[in-house]
Amino acid sequence: MSVAVEPGVRPQWTRLGNPVAAVYGALVLLLVLGSVLVAMRGGVLLDQGGILNILTRSTALGLVAIGQTMVILTGKLDLSVAYLIGLCSLIGAETMAGDPGMILPAVLLTLACAAGVGLLNGLVVAKLKVNAFIATLGTALIIRGYLENGYTGPSGQVPRVFQHLGYDRIGPVPVSALLMLALAGLAWWFLARTRPGYHLYAVGGDEEVARFSGIRTDRVVITAHVLCSVAAGLAGLFLASRLGSGAPWVGTDAGYDLESIAAVVLGGTLLAGGRGGVAGTIGGVLILATLDTTFDELGVTPFFKDVVRGVVLIVAVALYARRRMRR
Template sequence: MTVSVAASTPASALGTVRSGLGRMGTTGVVYLALVGIVAAGTAVAALNGQNLLATANLVDTLTRSSLLGFIAVGQTLVILCRSLDLSVGYVVALSSVVAATTMAGDPARIWLGVVAVLAVSALIGLVNGLVITKLRVNAFIATLGMGLVIKGYLDTLYQGPAGEVPVAFQVFGYTRVGVLPLSTAVLIVVAVLAIVFLRATRTGYHMYAVGGDAEVARMSGIRVDRPVITAHVLCSVAAGVAGLLIAARFGTGSSLVYGSGYELESIAAVVLGGTYLLGGRGGVAGTVAGVLILAVLDTLFNVVGVDPFFKDVLRGVIVITAVAIYARRGGGTAHPPRFSRGAHQRPPAPDAPPGTGAGPAAEHRPDTTRPARDPTATAKDHADPAGRGGRT
């Protein structure tokens, strides 16, 4: 079992070199892009008589990145499992309310508030994971539905700010050491923990395996539901931490932050960081760079005084462009519909326009990342008629 598991993970000895190049390559490119954007941004800011690297701007950038960072790190785990979490924005809002109402301005209840937030968000993640794996509801619908459920709860019970966060806890939002805000330091710790988790634990390996190909993972003896459920629990807890941060910054619970679109922004940050939207490839390090890129751009726009609406336009263009570039670099693996699980999975298809052809795409695909491609295809060809209603 261990052997086959190892063989179906990107970090296998078999393809360490190539997959290492492939994976690190993308992460490398993301960090390169980050450096490039910082350099270009500094130049642009300098032309406007501003200094992007001034302490205030650095603090601003890092503060911005920490909130989205927590959510995006969690989202990375979920996406690696070929799942998706659209409920994180609502979990953030709910967590801020739970934190503020539980703490109720009493410093002695801070730990109680933190525990309550972690418990509530873990429970939400558990429900998400169970609905997706046991009830076989696809992740898009399950987490969208969960988001709506939380939205209804918040809208009904909390119309405005709720609760009060004691000053002692607000240090989480405002303290900084040098240019490094405390929240960013916590984010770094969380990100490092996530990287270690993915690289050094069995469940972390299983996440790559399940995301790469659930059917092969299952045939290799992995209980495919467990990594998915774990990823959803961790993702929700990460969103819960982001909610704590919001509560600490605002000093109160704000139920309306779900309107900020964190779920889609976090997905954008994850794919910007080079993680493959269809699972099995990528990592947290890239995501952190993706979050930083978005934060640097935001700060730059603020410094230069770009119209806030223009930010949305640029952000959309940047995300599309980045993913298009990765699609090219990553061997142009054609994307199968991502919203399928179990019997509906199918091998990536050469839906390239005529002329490009399927050949190059197939050759370029880093076969090390999905070593068991062929058996899968065969298994699916056999499985399809049965699963598709063809058994007549």
């Protein structure tokens, strides 16, 4: 027996609720505190340069985190995104080879390869019933082996016109950040206003109940992994536009696998799935970017940066858990 779901009706847990309000409230407090601390050292956090820095840091992580949100909502996760970003940056840059006429073919080929990796992840998880942690870690190791064997450094060349994606801005706002926010809006609409988006929540809430309700859970899980990998492919193209070439370790050096998971969880999405959304994820991304920018302005050591970020993540998750227990 199947359960009819109206695409236009948003599931209750997709509405802006306490976790989303909390994460943006924390972002405002962090901006105020960071501005005070930087001002005490004679600097300005939220001048044009500081805003540009925060938004630029947010773009690549935001793209990956949007895709990671899709997977985590189903109760899974994807650890292959960091290596996939490096691979996609190389595919894009090597295909373009400095030729503006090859930009569109390169973008399409890059996203197709990313989707293929996501399809592989989804099939292994959904059809072979391999735990998503192990399946995507295995994919990450395969990609790492290819990168280590085939590359020792940057490769390919991005045409100058494509670099406008990474560097152009409207006032203090990078064009790439606007595109990232547009993708976030599209993802919000998909989750909140469409039947496939509802199915992601249903599978994450209880996969067995979703199956008995007539939802093709395997297809939902595969779709989530494909969307996640395509988002990582977009991040790879963006970073290639910033660097001017592909770089095999551009994703792993920034730790986008764990960083994206941290941003999603910080934004109030449950790792167990079924509750959360993209609105909170973007807030989590902005918090992490603001922390990094503030620490750079203050000259904080990398060790202390990681300690503070870890404490912030643990405190946030503990507060979310306590709120759920009260409910």
